[in-house]
Amino acid sequence: MKKKNFLFVIVPVLLLGAILYNCSNSNNAGNFSDAASKVYVAPGTHDEFYAFMSGGFSGQVSVYGLPSGRLFRVISVFSQNPETGYGYSEESKPMLNTSYGNIPWDDAHHPELSQTDGIPDGRWLFINGNNTPRIARIDLKSFETAEIIEIPNSAGNHGSPFVTENNEYVVAATRFSIPIPQKDVPISSYKENFKGTLSFIRTDPQTGKMSLAFQILVPGFDYDLAHAGKGVSHGWAFFSCYNTEQANTLLEINASQNDKDFVAAVNWKAAEKYLAQGKGKTVSSEYYRNYFDEEKHLAVSEKNSQVTILDPKDCPGLIYYLPTPKSPHGVNIDPTGEYIVAGGKLSTVLPVHSFSKMLKAIENKDFIGEVNGIPILKYESVIAGEVKDPGLGPLHTEFDNNGNAYTSAFLSSEIVKWKLGTWEVLDRIPTYYSIGHLMIPGGDSRKPWGKYVVALNKITKDRYLPTGPELTQSAQLFDITGDKMKLLLDFPTIGEPHYAQAIPANILEKNSKRIYEIEKNKNPFVTKSEKEARVERKGNEIHVYLTTSRSHFKPDNIEGIKVGDKVFFHVTNLEQDWDIPHGFAIKGANNSELLVMPGQTKTIVWNPQKEGIYPFYCTDFCSALHQEMQGYVRVSSSGSNTKLLFN
């Protein structure tokens, strides 16, 4: 070969190589044809798992299918939703009542499925409201918010809602310490005046009804995350905390000084004993509990005024601090309940505490000091092992059913798989980008269904088509059935997904409600048949008892309404057929539409401001004659004599 010819060959080869290299670099691609078949759920067939993802600052919960990553529904929880009328309809407004008034929004972080014997049972899903401390319970038959309880003496309800093995308690911790009870003090008096609380909310085993059983007053650190013990550690709950420096300004520096912060281990069975002995102090604190009465289709607010508070000073053995490097975030308990893994955001190793060693250390009084009557255990006496090189900024850990743990590392943006017991790192895989929580179906319970791990990422940058400055956040699905983790799928999420939960579809699917029975509807404003449809005037209040069925309203012409009247549309959907909701919207309404499920009653208030004719119509395409489903309201001047008429 001549030299010249050789160059002709080598240049294109180099170029081609460079292009190929660039391609693989730019999309982090590999061969995904195998992955595609693993996430392909053929049209008309169902996913294997339900995944529930927190909506973060959207305040809601989203329901996805795995492995397809398809979004099925957004459940209204802490935020008003004009799409359904949640938080706007008269029936749902009380759900958002708090001691600070009606709050239309919150920041929802951690969904947690209810459990039976430490295994997700698919009855309810709990989720925290971070900003105005609350915990919601979602009914997984109706996929609707059934109850919201406010947590008093708390600020930044981040470390919640994590359940004990049989939902004896849903635990919650205050991230921001505050004066308890609240008072007007200089912020610089933090160390003297600010305290934290750990809250234990009891749930009724049959109905799920939540009640605040007791709170524990703790030193003013930032209590961040929690998990209840299980198996051998059932009876205990664990809370991570940072800012043991008790800084009150520029925390990113001032709260990052101590070499070790703590995991607080709380013996709640001991708390029950102390309560029985009358060690709890009754303190007046105002908080709301709102629940949805499914028979009346109506939310009810209940105002509470007292809580029982335990002070660790009066209750020896109630809490122990486990020193944990450094500014720990997630605290996760392995399926056996023996290992307590705490992700130290600034730590170079991932410490794993041993529950049995902790019990022994307590017995031997292996203490290195105490804070406000809470003994600090010796690190070396409680540590089971340290995972070396667990990634930078380790946050959260989930578990599979083969003795492996999976830790998310925010800074190095990866999932690190390691072995419980040997602490050896087995595999690591990048996430795109900046993973926060991760989730394995059942991965924080006694029985993980360890087929997939889902990464919940904070940043997506170039992963999707750009949509202006605000980009989607995302989830990524990995196959964990083999030795090596394999990326299968990226899919966008609503709001910011913090934590998530997933459960096999066959546990939930069969319980899903199809309709509400109209005969059982006990709403005070129900209209059970078209014969009962009517309009009534009470002073300047008009009550329209309106029915919907395919494809008409009854009545559909209303006259005699005057400017200044307050009109209540009580809309009852008479349908008893699956997937036939009707909508109701009227021109000029200042609030929202209503989306009424079969057999349900919802009420929206309308304040007509000007004379004229106002159409109303069905907003949910219900039938071939949906466009005909409409009506008119005639609004007359406030002094007019127009008679009240309806057909």
Place this chain on the structure above:
Amino acid sequence: MKKKSRIMFLIATLLLIGLYFFPIWNIDLTAPQYPEGIGLRIWINQITGAKEFDLKNLNGLNHYIGMKKIEPESIPELKIMPYIIAGFILFGFITFLLKNRKVLVLWIILLITVLGIGLYDYYLWGYDYGHNLNPNAPIKVPGMTYQPPFIGGKQLLNIHAESLPGIGALLVGASITLAIVSFYIDRRKKIEKS
């Protein structure tokens, strides 16, 4: 009558009791909007939905084509049939006790007659529902009627209707067959003897 033949006939009579527990005819409909199906169950004394609210939902849907509401309480046959069947059961017992072959033949003929009349009556109801439509119905397709098939399947606009005998009808069929066989066996034995 021979013992074997009599017992066989007694079973034929007892089979009719099943009519109080199983529907005699099933009409099942599927449509693009109803992959899960929607259906009717016709009993001797009532008409019900295949699922709890199917009848209500069918009546709701049928107003689009102007079909009358199916109101079981206004169908007189459903009030009479339980007594007629009770009569056959009683008559069957008497026949069993009388051991009279002629009475047995009468029982069989009567039952076949009633079955024939019943099916014809059912056809007439179906014809009435399918043809006697409200002229103001929203959906009017020229030449289109909506009588469900008497037996078998039929496409009615977007709906596929399938009409088949229910367990009740099969029991009546079995009952008649058994009664005839019992008669035949008895007859044959007589011939052998003579």
